[in-house]
Every structure is written in structure tokens, then in C-alpha cells.
Amino acid sequence: MGKIIYSLVFVKKDSEKFTKLVTGMTGILGAKLSVVFFGEIMAVVSDLKKTNTVADKSNVVEYAKVIEILAQQFTVLPVQYGSIMESTEVIQNMLERNYSKFYENLEKVENKVEYGLKVFCDSKKIKKELATKLEPDLITKPTKNNNPSIYKEYLNKKLKEHQFEKLLLEYVDTIIQDITVRLSKMNPIHKFKKMESESKIIDAVFLIKKSKQEDLITTVKDLQKKHTGLHLMLTGPWPPYNFVNITIN
Amino acid sequence: MEKNNEKIDMQHNDIINRSKDFTLLEMLDRVLNKGVIIAGDVVISVADIDLVYLGVKLMLSSVETMEQLKENKQ
């Protein structure tokens, strides 16, 4: 048996409200939630009875829901699923050893929530547009021996792909620039992943105040109007999963 | 006229269901891959009996399963 940790919560003054909330909730497999605290940081935990039932989808969903409910009223650092420690003593030690790291991260996400923006493009359409910018056969240096070689052909093909990718990357960068400029008034922290697949050219997450949600939706709608060849998907609000950068062994 | 309304209702429900599905997937993706990582690579034991092995990112299994895997290979 051990204790699974759901999240770390900043509880500065509202400890009564917090305790009330936690004691009213249940976690995975109906286990009661309890709290291990150090200073102003509380770890929400529950007992784990059968360890071989941990890796089950419905458990993961329940786990995530606990985090959601906590995040609605408090500043939390979500903990990745599967974080288990032996006992309250061990957890408390862990909190103490890493207190300033956690504190800093909690301050960073205080009163803010995460939104995700995915940008998809019709890759065939974009390919056609960008292909017009590509130079024709590239390896045209005059050679002593002018026999066409399969290796040169192969290389030409690879080079075209490479140059196409360069152009696509430049295009993606201009979109990211556009997004960044439009969002700047919301003071976000943003993270961008580019070209994760042929169609998903941008996968971004933003950390902003929840009060800016309508503003954000409007901005995304404006972006859509401008870039008609792209499809945008905005999700949120999420607890700040992507703005936590702590690993503890 | 009524058939059209039915059709629109079905499409609407379809979109709602797919939205829920997608939301669920996004949520699972976050909770399984992001967030604070505590005890990243560890064997948890109680009373000197090894119970849980947390392999970084690849597997989450009971130590029994791991021992069995090793045995099966020999």
C-alpha cells in the first residue's frame, strides 16, 4: 500500500475552506482524500489499496476529476498520474526538501489557467502554394560526367523536401508571430510546438487569467477570419499541467 | 419537416459526443504526460516486499509482473 498524490495546493489563508472541500471528496476506487502539508503547501493524497489496479482508464479519469475540482477554487500544481510514495512522513519530507521549488511554481501559476490552441492546415493545399516558391531541379552544376544517377535523383528529391520544410517552417513562424502579438495584451506565458504532424502545424498552450477567456476566444475568432486556410481549435480552461516543470526522484 | 429536425438533432448530438470524447482524450493526455513528476523511477516496497515498479514513462506495473517477464525470457 502507498499513497497516491493528486496535486499540490497553495493554501494560504483558506485552510478551513480547503479542508472542508477535501474531506467531502473521494479519490480513486472510493478512497478518502486526505492532506499532507508543509508550510503553505498541501499535498492532496489518498491511500492506494491494490497496486495492480492503478493502471486503469477509469481510475485515471477519477484522478483527473479530483484535480479539476481542486483547481476550480485553489491554485494547484497538478501531479502526473502514478506518483506514489510510501507514507505521510515520506511525503512531508519531500515537501520540505523541495519547498522553494514548489512555492515558486505555485506563485507562477497563481490565479491563472491554461488554454490549448491547435492549428491545423490542409497540407495538400499549403504544399501547392509553397511549391510554387521552390526552385526547380537543384543539383544542376555542370558535371564532367553527365549521366543521370539514381543517387542524384534521390538527393534532388530529398533536397526538395528539405526546402519545402524550410518554407513551411517560415510560414508557421509567421503565424506564431501573429498569435504572439495578438495575445500580448493578455500577458500570457506561452509555449509552442511546431509541425508535430502533416496537418497539425502548431500546438500551443497559454497561461493566462481566467477572466481573459472571452478576450481569448475573440482573438482566436479574429485569427480564424484572417487565416482562412487554417483550422483552429481552442480548449480550456485547464489546470496548469503544461506550466509545471518539476521532477522529483 | 420533422425528419429534417430529427436529422439536425442527431448531428448536433454527434458533435456533442465527439466534443466530449476529445475533451476526455485531451484530459488523459495531460494527466498522463504532464504535471509534477514525483518519484519518477522507483520501486515502492512495504515491509521489504517490493510492490510497485514505476518505470519512467514506459510502464506502470506490479513488480510481480516484472518478475514474470524476466522469468519468461529465461
Place this chain on the structure above:
Amino acid sequence: MSENKILFNSGSFEEISEEMEKLTNNEKSKLELGPDNAESGLAKLVLTLVDLIRKLVEKQAMRRVDGGSLNDDEIERMGETLMKLEMKMEELKKHFNLTDEDLNINLGPLGNLM
């Protein structure tokens, strides 16, 4: 918790079905256990890393060719080597019965590698 967190979506769900599949595969690879998975899991991991290195080498080669700093002979040899590397990779994938999608596993903090 609201069951639907999609605030704006201009695409159709067909379009994001690829995205949904990827998320589902990630979820599966994290939650599935068993003796059967272990061996093919290892082959996948090894081949993913090998293919990653191959692609990085290829990219670097392309930058050299693009930059125009290679002579004719070097270009020819480069083409031959890269082509053979790619063919070898295809052989390996066939041997282990793995597709390109299989190799694009999620390695946690390293993210999707390709």
C-alpha cells in the same frame, strides 16, 4: 468539471481524428501492460531511436547540400549513402512488422520525436 472544454473549433472532427488517434495511442502505450507488449515495445524503442538518428543525419546532410559547399563527387556519395540508409530502415521496419506510426511513440518529456 464541464465535460466539453472545446471553446472554439472551426475544423471538422474528421480532421482532428488523426489527433484523436495519436492521443488514444499515447494513452494505450501508457496504460497497457503485459508480457506481449514488452518485447515489441523494446524493438519499437530501439528502432525509433535509430530512425531518429538517421533523420537527423539526413537533415544535416541536406543543409550541407543546400549550402552548396559540396562538390559533385561528394553529392553523389551522399545520395548513395542516404538512400541505402533509408532502404535499410525500411527493411528493419518490415522485419519487426512496424509502421511509421508505431515508431512515433511518446517519450514523455522528450515529446513526440518526429
